[in-house]
Amino acid sequence: MKNKTEVKLIKNRAIIKFEGKNFLGEIGIDGRIFKALTYARISVGVISQQAIENGISVLVSEADAEKAVNCLINEFEQERKSGKVSLIYSINNVSVIGFVSKDFNKIMSELGRNNIFPLILNQVAAENRVNIVVTSSQDEKAKNIIEAEIFARPKTVHLAIIGHGNVGSTLIDQVLESSEEIRNRKKIDLKIVAVANSKKIALNRSGFSENWNEEILVAERPSKVEELIAFSQQNQLENLIVVDNTASKEFVKNYPVLAENGFDLVSSNKIFNTLPISEYRNFRHILNKKNKKYLYETNVGAGLPLIDTIKLLHLSGENITRIKGVFSGSLSYIFNNFSVRDEKFSTILKEAMEKGFTEPDPREDLSGSDVARKLLILARELDLINEFGDIKIENLVPENLRNLTKDDFISRLSELDVVFDEVKKSQQKSHVLRFTGDLHGDLQKEKGELDVKLISVPVDSALGQLKGSDSIFEIYTESYGENPIVIMGAGAGAKVTARGVFGDILRLSENK
Ligand SMILES: NC(=O)C1=CN([C@@H]2O[C@H](COP(=O)(O)OP(=O)(O)OC[C@H]3O[C@@H](n4cnc5c(N)ncnc54)[C@H](OP(=O)(O)O)[C@@H]3O)[C@@H](O)[C@H]2O)C=CC1
Numbered sequence: 442m443k444n445k446t447e448v449k450l451i452k453n454r455a456i457i458k459f460e461g462k463n464f465l466g467e468i469g470i471d472g473r474i475f476k477a478l479t480y481a482r483i484s485v486g487v488i489s490q491q492a493i494e495n496g497i498s499v500l501v502s503e504a505d506a507e508k509a510v511n512c513l514i515n516e517f518e519q520e521r522k523s524g525k526v527s528l529i530y531s532i533n534n535v536s537v538i539g540f541v542s543k544d545f546n547k548i549m550s551e552l553g554r555n556n557i558f559p560l561i562l563n564q565v566a567a568e569n570r571v572n573i574v575v576t577s578s579q580d581e582k583a584k585n586i587i588e589a590e591i592f593a594r595p596k597t598v599h600l601a602i603i604g605h606g607n608v609g610s611t612l613i614d615q616v617l618e619s620s621e622e623i624r625n626r627k628k629i630d631l632k633i634v635a636v637a638n639s640k641k642i643a644l645n646r647s648g649f650s651e652n653w654n655e656e657i658l659v660a661e662r663p664s665k666v667e668e669l670i671a672f673s674q675q676n677q678l679e680n681l682i683v684v685d686n687t688a689s690k691e692f693v694k695n696y697p698v699l700a701e702n703g704f705d706l707v708s709s710n711k712i713f714n715t716l717p718i719s720e721y722r723n724f725r726h727i728l729n730k731k732n733k734k735y736l737y738e739t740n741v742g743a744g745l746p747l748i749d750t751i752k753l754l755h756l757s758g759e760n761i762t763r764i765k766g767v768f769s770g771s772l773s774y775i776f777n778n779f780s781v782r783d784e785k786f787s788t789i790l791k792e793a794m795e796k797g798f799t800e801p802d803p804r805e806d807l808s809g810s811d812v813a814r815k816l817l818i819l820a821r822e823l824d825l826i827n828e829f830g831d832i833k834i835e836n837l838v839p840e841n842l843r844n845l846t847k848d849d850f851i852s853r854l855s856e857l858d859v860v861f862d863e864v865k866k867s868q869q870k871s872h873v874l875r876f877t878g879d880l881h882g883d884l885q886k887e888k889g890e891l892d893v894k895l896i897s898v899p900v901d902s903a904l905g906q907l908k909g910s911d912s913i914f915e916i917y918t919e920s921y922g923e924n925p926i927v928i929m930g931a932g933a934g935a936k937v938t939a940r941g942v943f944g945d946i947l948r949l950s951e952n953k
């Protein structure tokens with residue numbers, strides 16, 4: 442005997458649409474449709490009537506579509522002449538999926554989140570039986586989603602990892618290591634189906650394994666978002682998340698088109714959130730319209746739970762009056778060490794680079810741009826409409842080194858030594874250097890004041906006692922008064938950042 446709860450997929454169907462005015466409810470119209478089709482030996486499936494558009498849709502085998510249209514055109518010749526019947530046509534390449542489910546609404550919302558909107562829906566409420574008609578390009582995906590819901594199967598989440606450098610490659614390893622446990626504990630099957638760098642994209646429908654590095658070596662497709670979108674459509678992949686682990690100003694331009702094409706997004710890349718406010722808002726509008734999500738917890742404070750905390754405080758109506766601290770893990774490491782060790786600045790900078798704390802181009806850190814971005818991202822979480830140009834930034838890169846290529850700059854790091862030796866020596870006794878960010882002013886207004894600068898502080902002050910690559914964020918609010926909420930911990934590093942990105946992926950997956 443057949444399993445009653447089976448999800449049945451019937452392919453190669455066509456919808457015959459019958460449109461006109463004022464014939465709905467008229468006795469005999471649907472009877473004539475059936476009779477004409479039966480005489481022509483065409484079997485009819487799912488039927489629906491649209492009261493608003495005044496039409497009737499029936500389902501036939503795709504092979505019979507043309508015959509069905511012609512036979513209805515003949516049958517309703519008079520009505521077509523009088524204008525009562527306006528259009529008879531077929532929509533080919535559709536499939537029917539039949540299933541039984543008590544939680545029909547949940548299934549419809551899962552389908553909708555994956556951009557699947559049935560062309561016909563036919564429900565026998567008393568039996569919880571449903572037939573939906575979808576385009577054949579989405580039929581397998583729809584079936585997978587319905588089956589995952591009905592049989593409580595692990596839901597497959599398809600990941601595209603863009604950028605496999607420090608953070609990206611660590612993330613891939615973390616996902617592969619934990620995927621079995623997550624499947625068992627959370628019923629989520631994480632599959633990495635795409636990995637890209639700036640030149641190539643490797644695609645694997647079954648999901649990459651530990652040897653993903655070899656697959657990217659032999660990959661031949663260009664690193665283009667169109668490749669990824671076409672691949673996801675051809676393979677009917679559901680529950681898509683693209684993860685941006687680049688520092689690319691180019692790649693972020695793809696975010697809107699990815700959201701439009703059914704991807705949720707996670708990024709450690711901070712660039713998108715610091716684009717002009719019009720683009721920032723427009724993207725959020727697209728996300729809302731498409732019911733997509735964008736998470737970026739690691740944009741500020743790497744793995745520290747900073748953005749969520751700020752969001753929650755702000756949403757709950759708590760008045761945040763100031764946020765200040767050491768926002769950069771790499772500059773924290775550099776100045777914590779340079780202030781107390783008898784080493785050249787360039788030696789310590791190289792250490793920070795080797796430990797994976799700096800941006801791909803360390804001038805992004807030294808110029809203050811990376812801290813400025815973090816400050817701006819936090820300001821925008823508070824609904825301030827500041828632009829990057831509003832930020833007062835102390836740039837630590839000497840002018841003659843600013844316009845070099847990255848490689849040339851790195852070959853001339855020793856030129857920084859004299860400059861920073863001077864800065865170190867010019868401090869008061871028992872003082873140390875710290876690179877800070879400060880969001881202040883009247884944060885109830887449209888814009889706040891944002892300052893990024895190098896300061897010298899007593900070694901026994903809170904900032905002076907900072908160690909390693911720790912960041913510290915002091916969040917001042919109206920209720921907490923002079924005592925800020927303090928979030929402190931590793932502010933950079935591939936492992937903590939990848940872990941934070943992974944957290945965002947899981948949060949999205951659980952809500953899918
Ligand atoms: N390191 C840290 O502690 C933290 C980092 N972050 C953020 O993480 C991101 C990644 O940093 P990190 O891993 O150190 O950087 P890496 O330089 O190590 O890696 C960058 C990766 O992105 C790829 N890439 C660059 N441009 C493109 C593009 N247009 N399309 C596709 N891929 C591209 C690179 O490929 P290719 O090799 O071909 O250039 C490379 O694989 C940055 O945005 C950084 O700000 C955030 C928080 C903390």
Ligand SMILES: N[C@@H](CC=O)C(=O)O
Binds near residue numbers: 800934
């Ligand atoms: N380069 C950044 C990395 C994290 O965002 C930093 O040093 O903080």
